Amino acid sequence: MTITSLENDKVKKCVRLKTKKYRDLEGLFLVEGFHLVEEAYKANLIDEIILIEGETCSYHFATFYVTKDVMKKLTMMETPSAIMAICHKRKMSPDLGNHLLLLDEIQDPGNLGTMIRSSKAFGIDSLVLGEGCVDLYNPKVLRSTQGMAFHMNIITRDLKELIKELKQKGIPIYGTHVDKGVNAYQLKKEEKENYALIMGNEGNGVHEELLALCDQYITIPIHQEVESLNVSVAASILLYELNRR
């Protein structure tokens, strides 16, 4: 049976999941497109599949079919995909490991997604989102992660409190600085063993009170006419460098 009405309860439930409020309330989120659905499947996160009528897929989950018009209502993209999935949020581990990326008020979904993808690529154990970060389950974030969000330990914490705990465990906190830090090219082997790197807001950088808690600043040497790098580029270069063995 194909759902044709925008007033259908299942459809209404999905539409609600477009907002952070309902994603938080229900512990659910939507993914769209075959690639992301496949990554959610590999991570055991799928509850139900939504397909455009006439399409097929090889997943064995409760599946409901919808018309193109209904899919247009559900989609978060300009051109709706043929498949979506309702997923439950992944259970994250309180054990954060000893290679961490802390994010302070990252607001651009593309930047957050890209940093998650790079974190997985370069051996980060846990990503910690401080207050004011864009929602992890925002569809643009999930798309930019290319599904890597489903395979990473990502938690939300007060960064000031967390930094205190990390210091007690002997994990050094690294911040970035345009010119007063250690040259990234010259980081020593022992400086790469344990770390929590903190990156901040696109316009304002990391909050002063958090910067003051850093044990060391790192500087990526760049041309003097360039004020700064894109935050997800800077984070990725530093993770690449910290992963050099």
Place this chain on the structure above:
Amino acid sequence: MTITSLENDKVKKCVRLKTKKYRDLEGLFLVEGFHLVEEAYKANLIDEIILIEGETCSYHFATFYVTKDVMKKLTMMETPSAIMAICHKRKMSPDLGNHLLLLDEIQDPGNLGTMIRSSKAFGIDSLVLGEGCVDLYNPKVLRSTQGMAFHMNIITRDLKELIKELKQKGIPIYGTHVDKGVNAYQLKKEEKENYALIMGNEGNGVHEELLALCDQYITIPIHQEVESLNVSVAASILLYELNRR
């Protein structure tokens, strides 16, 4: 005098500049916001200033004032800025230098902008856009460059032809490969002296016929579960690495 009508000739001209066709035809483009206008000013590219009525600025160019409604029509952002400028395209140099980034069908404006910003940061002499790349003067591209587009030599060329010329000059062509290239961490000093790095389309990578012309492939070692990095991140990491002295 403040322009209040959307039918005003100056307003119509600006609206036309929102399309690549007219930007190409007239050799002009628009920039928006104080930061980008300032960067265009530093590069001597401004012809005229557009201000919302009541605003002031310290630039000495022909300035016309518009109402908020007119500015809303001209803006390319959700919240219009108080200032825009009509600029002429920068004259680019045919001398491309010996550190080049070649881009093959890069379609995302944010990715192109970010790569331009990183190119300036890491000593690239010229950026070459092949066919199928998003327009350099697309407002989203210009915003992502943070104005660095105004301070870089950026040309459009047939990449296949250009690669032949570069080879004759003894400049090696580097491509990327997920696992069969030279490990990026192990690039030798002499491999960083001259190069043209080619990066390709977000979904499909570099065209086969261009890849076949590469003298060497470089691999950024990443976690096995990650298929690839974001293209602007991969380019930036390689430029950072090639700039290591």
